Amino acid sequence: MISARLRREIRSLYGACCGYCGVCEEDVGSALTLDHFQPVASQGQDTRENLVYCCFACNAFKGDYWPDDPNLRLESDGYLTALTPAGERQIHLLHLNRPPLIRQRFRAQERRLERRTHQELRRELEQMEHRLQRLERLFPFDDEGESSL
Template sequence: MRQEQREALRHRFGFRCGYCGVAERDVGAELTVDHFQPRSRGGLHEPDNWVYCCHPCNEFKGDCWQPDSSQRVLHPLRDAMDLHVAEQDDGSLRALTETGAFHIARLHLNRPQLIAYRRERRLLEAARDTQAGLLERLASLEEQLRTLTSKLDHLRSGEPEI
């Protein structure tokens, strides 16, 4: 694999594991390259067959290849993941289809560390929403304060209010 091909792959997957979503910066390293159709099962060493993924997901997926079965691993870019898998409030993944159930089980996508990771991300997003709301409220209060201060100044100076 040429360096520019690896760079293109990292960009295509947003520097994240295609299967579980952890980012390079979460693991503090670049991730691995999975052959979606394993080379041992006739898969080609070509960009179209590459999935950028973390080491554990790569290991768990192994040489799984049963594309015509409902028991198959979903492709992060070609399959509509949300038709098969739903993330729940507690950070765990729930299968919506038989394929989703197989995908979750094969890749161990409900491993405790991933559930904790998703829960943390949800808390962070909620905290960001709260912060955005508070900043908006603060801006509105500052505007009211400016208006009231200006009125007060006029009252003190005895000039008619504008």
């Protein structure tokens, strides 16, 4: 039996998003499920290291499959590419390139890029403000814009 505390910990660890396809609770409008990466049928345990927060669809598609080496790469268009035969099996079994997931991953990448760009612009603005403050200390001006030097 998985404790409520461990469920919360796993949910937090995965940021409330599916560990397989990346869809988040806010995308589906409800909590996701827990999956045993190594299935109980294959002696998988109820441990933090073996539990994956995942959406219902991925949990159902995965079933008792136990991927030994998924090796996937997320492309810029949201498509997942397998790097190994095990990755190909995982993509196929979990239907990881179904159109709604590709769109969701693409939108998520766009949001991350927007946040990163916003953060970079904010840092540049802060640096410019610091430079301006240093210049104002070096070359003071009065309220009329006249140099007081």
